[in-house]
Amino acid sequence: MNFASYHPALNLLFFVAVVTFTACWTRPGLVAVSFLCALAFSVRLRGSRAVAFGCVLALCTLAFAALFALNVHFGVTPIARTPIGNSITVESLTCGVIMGLKVAAILAWLSCALCVFTADKVVFLLGRVFPKAAMMLAVVLRAVPVAGDRARKIAVAQSGIGKGPGQGNIPRRIANALRRASILISWSIERFIEMSDSMRSRGSALRGRTAYSLYRFDNRDRALAIVLVALITVCSAATALGQTQMLFSPVIVVPKASSAGVAVFAAFFALCLLPLALQTAGEAAFSRKVGSVSKGESRSPFESEAQEKGRTA
Template structure:
């Protein structure tokens, strides 16, 4: 039930919506919600290193804000002056903080997307639009690990005859590196020609070719699609009504608090927490099911062994009576 198990189109819709809203909005509360939810989801997916990554991005965002305030000058609320006489204003510093945090949130969301979108999902989404491009992408994704493994084998083989990496003088190392590169390029060209012939013999370039996939849009995906569309609609309506913007020049101006403003906060918070909630519920459900499985030394459990203790006791008493 985790978010990655849903239809790839819904995964794409979520990340496109969240990243687009984060990039377009300038209201501090909404940007903070996006960043914090992104770090929380990344920590659920990738562990504690995601928190470290988020902390580093926040520090970098603050450093960018300081640099932005030192070089971009607008606003009327002066904080200090640089040695050359330029003013450092609250408006420019606030704008730098918002821009830095927006970029940090987008990077964390993209990091989460890299964990969710596997190669088969990318090929599936692209195959619906252009099957030939999906076939080319699948060949390229398959070729990358093959070329890497072949490069390692070539290096090991050349090391056996004294021409591997780190062997010989500097000039000899350069010559050996060029030799290994030539071997790798020759093998790669030959391999790609074989793959091209194989795809052509299987009808890969025929007109009307469709893309095969194992994904199907079931009722669970329909429910999530309705939720995503509703939340995205609320956020888009608030954007059109101007409830997600903040002006920085000449003074900081926030929109008045209204029902639409409160609704966009709630909708965006639910939207950002949706994958984390699905991930948590899915892992808890899996752990609960795993705990109910009888722990036996063999795979088969007889019906009598699978009965409850009370029912077995009643049956034993009935037999003795």
């Protein structure tokens, strides 16, 4: 029941929606909600590495805000002056913080998308629109790890004859690197020729050929699609009503509190929190099932046999 187990089209719809809204909106509360939810979902998916990534993003946001305030001057509320006499204003500093936080939130969402979207999902989504491009993408995705493995084998083999990486003087190392690259390119070309012949013999270029996929749009996906469309509709309507923008020049102007503003906050918070909730619920359900199975198997065959003998006696 985790978010990655849903249909790839729904995963794509979610990430496109949150990234688009985050990039277009300037209201601080909405941007902060996007960043915090993206960071929480990333921590759920990637663990401690996501925490370090979030700290780096926060530091980069502060550094960008400081550089933006030092180099871009607008607003009527000065807070300091640079050594050359330019004013640092509250408006420019706030704008820099919002812009940096928007970029940080988008990067956090993209890191989550890299964990959710596997190669088969990308090929599936692309194959529905561009089948030949999907086939080429599948070939490239497979060729990259194979080329890396072959490069390591070539380096080990060349090291045995004194022509590996780090062996010899600088001109010799350059010549050895060119030799290894030549071997890898020749090997890759030969593999692509064999693959092309194999794919042609299987009818890859025939008209009307379809691709096999494991993904089906079931009732669970339909329910999630209804929720996503409803939340995205509310957010889009609030955008059209001007409840998601904030002015920075010459003074900071925030839209007045209204029912539309409350609705967009609630809808966007629910939208950003949806994958984390599904991931947590799915992992909890899986843990309960594993626990029930382990309890059922906790009795050994000898205990069951002893109980059976006791009942017969």
